[in-house]
Amino acid sequence: MRGIVILGAGYGGLAAALELDRHGIPFTLINREPYHTFKTLLHEVAGARHDPHTYALSLADLFHRETSEVVVAEVNAVRLSDKLVETNRGAISYGTLVVALGSRTATFGLSGVAEHAFRLDSLRAAMELHHHVERELERYRQTGDPVHLNVLVAGGGLTGVELMGEWADWLPKRARDLGLPVHDLHLGLIHAHAEILPDVDHQLRAVAQAKLSERGVELILNERVAGAEPGAFILGSGRKLEAGTLVWTGGVEAPALLQEAGLPVDNRNRVDVDEFLMAKGVPDVYVIGDCARFTAAHGTPLPPTGQVAEQMGHHLGANLVRSAHGRPPLPFVYHDHGMVASLGPRYGVAEIGTHHATGATALVLKDGSKMKYLMHLGGPVTLLKRYRQWLEI
Template identity: 25%
Template sequence: MNKILVIGGGYGGLRAIESLQNYADIAIVLVDQNPYHYLQTEAYGYIAGQFDVHDVAIDLQSWCEGFLNVTFKQMKITSVDLEAKIVSSEDESIAFDYAILAVGARTNFFSFIEGLRENSYGVKFLNRAFNFRKEFEELLYHKLNTKVGENPQKYNIAIGGAGLSGVEVAAEMAYVLNNYAKTIGVRAKDITIYLIDASATILPGTSSFIIKNTHKRLEKLGVKILTNAFISKVDAKKIFFKEGEALEYCFMIFTGGIKASPLTEAIKCEKNRINQLIVDKTLNISGDKNVFAIGDCVEMRDELGAILPPTAQMAERSAEYAARAIKSRIEQKEPEPFKANIMGIFVALGGKYAVGEVFTFIKVQGYSAYLLKKAITYGYYKGLKLRINTGFKNRIGNKILSV
């Protein structure tokens, strides 16, 4: 029996387990520092109050119980001994035959921007998104209570980073504010969303179709877009730029960069400047044929050697590959190299509106794009729920048997 350890219950880790489960003679252990799987891709709706916590988090223990050969352990891994094939937390160690590192990434609050970490929120962790959601709710509540006739105060919400996550959060909040303007009155109109990026464009690295249509939608929602705007300092009240006037803000979210999970610092192998692991053609680190790394904690490159953006999609593709590669290695066969390619992109742009592209030639926008994106996320969430239901039935069944 081979023991396979999956570290990280994010998009990559869960997909790896789904792909591994049917192989014979294996026992899988999933380890995560949190008891839940966080659906980061839905964070934009959670922050803006459109989704609830049960829409963006599921219990890992219940999910694992949906399999016959998977156990879950809540542990924060602090070291990985590649030679001894052991991982450890502060108080426990686990040995493995094969390991998949799927520990993801966190927000990179750049240290060269003074005050950024102290004065802004990230969305890569549920607790951070939760705090930001509370701030947003409180602001709306405060606005709702503005006395009739009183001069309304103006507020700016700043989003640093106009990549996929920043754009989605900005659009959803602006959409909510527009809707509130209809129900709680014009006071919500005194809140302006600023989307700030140092690049010359929003969504750098995506196609002109995606950029142009996203821009149009954001402007229609009233989002103020500041490109070529390099943030140099943030204090409790203002955002300062390398050039131009400072922007007063009430709260700020930063989505401008990531760095790999701190665990990668404890692993002796090659890394890039944001601590992502450098893998070989079969996604192994340090040439170790039993240890695979997938998802956001890895520097992913396409067939031409270009670095790919970290996405759930890529985490899942690399997870499926790692599962197949483990099966090949167990059968003493050498796996084919991993081919990383982006199949498509969908950007949620507030309410029932999205922009998307599949295989670069199918281009959709508006309600149809929203429906396609929704179908993908619904399919994903439904799959998680079905597994939990199976786990529940397994548990009840075991109880009846043991009576």
């Protein structure tokens, strides 16, 4: 019997699956890994704030009904005409398909960037990036070449800023622990515009820039990365910036397999969806999270954020429950709960509606959002077990 198949256990896919699980509606969840990753916290993994395993939740611990099935597999293709999903473990048929495959880092065809720069788009990638930086510190100890203490992050959006904020706190401490001269450490954040964090209020951008500069981060503004080669970013101005660590956080795009399947996509492979999150012109296929291009009331597509994906997943899951009980679906309405950017473990900036917060107050808001999310995932047991591991001691 063809039922509901959900592709991806990110913020959106997991929210939809949990809603179905709570109501005993049968579904199959296909995910590449046997765990859900706290993707919005990967900068903490790269900065060694906590054990990396703290940032993953086993899917087996989240679903307990016999009606809930989890398949650990790689999705290779979607065949709309046959209602089949092709995976590396065989084909799976569906009656209703939910596409929630998240996004990947987009390099926009820039020469050498994919080959020579790290990306921060998975738990494995964050761990590899951390291990690389540790190796660079050791190479400096062996050679004395300051290029190994030169770290460049391209992209001044939320991902790049939070990563650089984390490293501005961790790397000087780590260098001192290893007996390395901190004055040779150089952290550079490259951004194509005059101000970082383009999606927040101007005042908060200024605060974030000042805080990063105060902590030794060089802000390389109004400079666009044109390409990369081993150990260097090439800028549009012709400048060549050498570093032992190159990180690209310049944007995201949905997986190419969505376009290959024949779904209606934009230039970032996002699928156009209607007010019920169904792919336009494709019945029985819903798309949520970073894979969806949903145009809100203000006329612009919703951004690829965790809170957008989670709200979409929760809403779609509730609509699928309504459908199972013969009730009509409700249109999706997004509620912006604000944005919090951490600049390391002790400082942050937050924008909640018209209200702003900085410093420790902003981090309290971020911790509150963590607690709320954990409660939503697994109730008090998951909250106490996981949040205790995140507490600063």
